[in-house]
Amino acid sequence: MATLEIHDLHVSVEGESGPREILRGVDLTVKQGETHAIMGPNGSGKSTLAYSLAGHPKYTVTGGSVTLDGEDVLAMSVDERARAGLFLAMQYPVEVPGVSVSNFLRTSATAVRGEAPRLRTWVKEVKEAMERLEMDPAFAERNVNEGFSGGEKKRHEILQLELLKPKVAILDETDSGLDIDALRIVSEGVNRVRETGEVGTLLITHYTRILRYITPDHVHVFAAGRVVESGGPELADKLESEGYEQYTKGGAS
């Protein structure tokens, strides 16, 4: 069973006045089939955790370890991490001019699966996945994220999640900028992937509303660069009524 283990992770970014530490000792274990929600106020370092796990060059790991099934994730390049089974659904997916969605999906599926998917089954696979996410087939011929609405971008991220079938999926504020219908469609997509029991999910969010659609097994409160409290789904209800104030006042740092 695939397991992502984050141990005492410290991460800095280069600021105007030298490096600034954002993650200050994150401990977290995500097993295949589990869903963990990471909730926290703005600026607590949630997105930094997501991008650091994916290997974004802006972030420098200064301490700790991340392993996927015992393999050192931090030693891997960005593409190696993805091929090892990590997936990051981004909060702000990037436009890639000149590259069509269909070409992009096929290239990434080929890279992640280690061989080109057979054309006939692939076309069907993409078509069905797009239908489930209520995406127009014409979407496949558009350039990646170019001119996409917020909702289209997030559906496109979840489409990739469904097609790439990672071991661990990190969803970074996938709910932000979605109207209620898009939130439902996207959540259903995530749930389909979860129901396979094949993926461990790290759901990063500021708000509890996505948790009405996706029920987590574990909820972690993130503040000042680390996990400050962990519990079951009931912790989300508590956050809903009480907010993050108790974790931020007095300066958890």
Place this chain on the structure above:
Amino acid sequence: MPAGAGPGGAVAVAGESGVATRMSAPPSYDVADFPVPHGREEEWRFTPLERLRGLHDGTAAAAGSIKVDVTAPEGVTVTTVGREDPRVGKAGVPVDRLAAQAYSSFEKATVVSVPAEAVLTEPVRLALHGEGGATFGHTVFEVGAFAEVVLVVDHTGEGLRAANVEFLVGEGAKVTFVSVQDWADTAVHCSQHSVLIGRNASFKSVVVTFGGDLVRLHPRVSFAGPGGEAEMYGLYFTADGQHHEHRLVIDHTAPNCRSNVAYKGALQGERAHAVWVGDVVIRTQATGTDTYELNRNLVLTDGARVDSVPNLEIETGEIVGAGHASATGRFEDEQLFYLMARGIPAAEARRLVVRGFFAELVQQIGVSDVEERLIAKVEAELEASIA
């Protein structure tokens, strides 16, 4: 007439307008009419003169050799003529010292004639393979009225090459010209393409520049009668240390003509330098003109440089449309990260982006076997240069 002069006077080329006067000397068949460039002239300011290795100052002797293979379908005649032949120098006069040097130095011109009303299903191919040293060439493509033809010129090998290529496009003819610069990394190639488009004729040019140390092409179009159409496409991939320069002039000399220019280039590596200059002139008499020119560049790595200069001069307001666009974008780290985060290795990610960038242009060409060949060429180039 000076040595190397053509018939002259028969054809109006860009004369006294602003675009023409930006050249440091008026057009001439005679190299002696052009001072040796020093590099600060408008038409030379982007070009590293020392890398022309004497083509520009008369020191490159015509002692090299180039192998020429011509494949022409039945009905097409290929002849070798002297400079006194009336077809030589008719489509345009050399506009800079290099073209004049080529005109003054070539021994025999090749004239490829496509008879009127011939509709050719197979292309005419010229394969030029440089075998080292300097050579000077002159080629005339004479396409008769209402003929349809695809002309393909491939350049490979090494050496210094300066040439003029002329196109006399007869009334109602349809010509597609593909020029591929796939030289070895040491080659230097400078060429003026002079195109004279007849009434209601259409000329499509596809220039593909990958190779060479320095390639400097100068496609120039003018219209002999109304209703003509010019589509000028270009694609270049400029890597480490290469200099690729494309200077276009579309001279709208007749009414109701249309022109469309679209050049796209990708650059990578230290000191890769691409220059694109697009001049469009709409003469007083060229009412009803519709023109657009576009240049897009994609810079893949640090250290590469692009100069992109569109110019539009309009001498009449009675036109359908005139516009231009020029943009240079970087392949951003964020784009690279996004693609790599989907398992795609960095080199493959770059290839994917460049392929997509060029595909948009290739799809516009509208000649399927040319498109296929270009895509294959782009693929091969990408495999070789982005590893």
